[in-house]
Amino acid sequence: MPKVVIVGAGPTGATLALLLAQRGIPVTLIEAARDFQRQFRGEGLMPSGLDALHQMGLDSLLETIPHRPLSAWEFWLSDRLLFRADEPMGAARPCTLVSQPPLLAALVQTAQAKPGFEWLGGTAAKDLLWRDDRVVGVMLADGRTLEADLVIGADGRASAIRQRGALTLETQPKSIDVLWFKLPAPSGYETDNRFCTVVKGGRVFSLFHGAEAGQMHLAWAIAPEEPTEHKNWATTFAALVPPELADHFRSVGEAISAPMRLSVLVGRCDRWHRPGLLLLGDAAHPMSPVRAQGINLALRDVIVAANHLVPLLTSASGVAPAALDQALSRIQAEREPEIIQAQRLQAHEAGRGELLRRFAPLRQGLGLAKPILGPVVERVWTQQQQRLRQGITAVQLQV
Numbered sequence: 001m002p003k004v005v006i007v008g009a010g011p012t013g014a015t016l017a018l019l020l021a022q023r024g025i026p027v028t029l030i031e032a033a034r035d036f037q038r039q040f041r042g043e044g045l046m047p048s049g050l051d052a053l054h055q056m057g058l059d060s061l062l063e064t065i066p067h068r069p070l071s072a073w074e075f076w077l078s079d080r081l082l083f084r085a086d087e088p089m090g091a092a093r094p095c096t097l098v099s100q101p102p103l104l105a106a107l108v109q110t111a112q113a114k115p116g117f118e119w120l121g122g123t124a125a126k127d128l129l130w131r132d133d134r135v136v137g138v139m140l141a142d143g144r145t146l147e148a149d150l151v152i153g154a155d156g157r158a159s160a161i162r163q164r165g166a167l168t169l170e171t172q173p174k175s176i177d178v179l180w181f182k183l184p185a186p187s188g189y190e191t192d193n194r195f196c197t198v199v200k201g202g203r204v205f206s207l208f209h210g211a212e213a214g215q216m217h218l219a220w221a222i223a224p225e226e227p228t229e230h231k232n233w234a235t236t237f238a239a240l241v242p243p244e245l246a247d248h249f250r251s252v253g254e255a256i257s258a259p260m261r262l263s264v265l266v267g268r269c270d271r272w273h274r275p276g277l278l279l280l281g282d283a284a285h286p287m288s289p290v291r292a293q294g295i296n297l298a299l300r301d302v303i304v305a306a307n308h309l310v311p312l313l314t315s316a317s318g319v320a321p322a323a324l325d326q327a328l329s330r331i332q333a334e335r336e337p338e339i340i341q342a343q344r345l346q347a348h349e350a351g352r353g354e355l356l357r358r359f360a361p362l363r364q365g366l367g368l369a370k371p372i373l374g375p376v377v378e379r380v381w382t383q384q385q386q387r388l389r390q391g392i393t394a395v396q397l398q399v
């Protein structure tokens with residue numbers, strides 16, 4: 001049977017490896033890190049991502065992982081609550097924070113029970129092997145080589161596989177970095193976990209209770225050139241957060257973690273494939289963190305890739321390289337429209353936040369007109385979120 005090598009065990013690589021292994025396809029999953037506790041992994045799963053996991057038959061696995069549904073989205077302009085939109089906003093499931101390290105570990109562990117699955121953790125892929133203009137495997141950092149009928153680059157936004165495959169990433173102009181803080185959660189968020197977006201004092205930031213018990217996250221947007229060294233974060237935040245949280249921020253003081261600076265890269269490859277090679281997830285289209293899209297879209301990439309690849313890779317008559325390459329092209333064609341739209345919607349959402357951040361009179365006007373405009377803004381916003389929450393194109397696992 002044809003052999004697949006997947007580089008990268010993030011959400012894209014781990015779920016695709018599991019789907020292929022469950023269908024009897026020999027697959028090797030290569031992950032550079034020794035464990036899944038990397039500095040930062042996003043947690044927000046939209047209804048579309050939860051639906052993708054459901055389609056993959058992973059509901060019961062998800063139940064074993066620390067997770068926490070969101071109750072609502074709140075928007076604060078200076079110290080006024082503009083509106084609150086309650087989850088699940090018409091969807092089958094509410095947006096849910098899911099702890100990624102245990103999720104990835106559980107996915108790999110489940111795949112390890114399947115014959116034909118090989119796990120190479122703590123091993124980076126360094127290069128591609130080529131034969132007659134076709135990718136035929138990978139070379140590992142320790143010099144070992146692995147031959148494959150198909151290599152999948154799921155190695156994230158800085159993808160080495162993309163570079164070695166000479167697939168070009170067109171990036172959007174860089175507009176923000178994010179400083180990520182963790183702190184003890186205030187009471188009340190355990191049961192009423194609202195994702196608060198705050199625009200105040202020339203700043204935009206978000207806070208919410210993460211998947212793990214007792215932990216609040218605060219994502220602080222900064223300009224890419226803005227220096228990080230600071231000051232008393234507790235005092236800074238206490239002056240900006242919704243009034244009900246000010247005392248909490250003052251009291252947790254030292255318990256606020258030192259920030260992680262996360263660079264935001266957004267872009268899309270014009271071409272996701274070469275003969276014998278396919279990019280998926282962030283390797284093909286790194287996503288902005290706005291409205292938690294990247295994991296969800298990656299899981300939907302995986303379903304579409306499985307639909308096209310499984311029938312070919314399990315065919316009793318074997319697979320012709322040309323047929324495989326045509327399938328790679330069809331996968332890109334099916335996924336690209338949703339990616340383009342989602343990146344546009346993310347940019348639109350970020351643009352509105354930036355407008356409010358920069359123009360105090362707009363903030364004040366909206367704040368004062370809240371009794372009349374609040375419900376209208378909520379209705380429009382809720383409607384506009386539907387595609388970012390539920391997905392833009394139909395994605396259904398068929399294999």
Ligand SMILES: Cc1cc2nc3c(=O)[nH]c(=O)nc-3n(C[C@H](O)[C@H](O)[C@H](O)COP(=O)(O)OP(=O)(O)OC[C@H]3O[C@@H](n4cnc5c(N)ncnc54)[C@H](O)[C@@H]3O)c2cc1C
Pocket residue numbers: 007008009010011012013030031032033041042043044045123124125126154155156157159160161178262263264265280281282283286287288289292293294295296297298
């Ligand atoms: C600040 C921030 C917050 C975010 N929050 C969210 C959120 O809440 N919800 C959401 O849906 N999305 C979020 N995203 C986006 C999301 O993190 C990505 O879209 C998603 O992780 C993409 O998954 P992936 O599997 O394609 O890549 P990754 O998650 O980046 O996984 C790639 C894997 O490949 C491994 N790897 C890299 N190079 C090699 C190599 N040479 N050899 C072997 N292995 C290698 C890496 O170690 C990694 O494990 C956020 C992004 C940012 C920047």
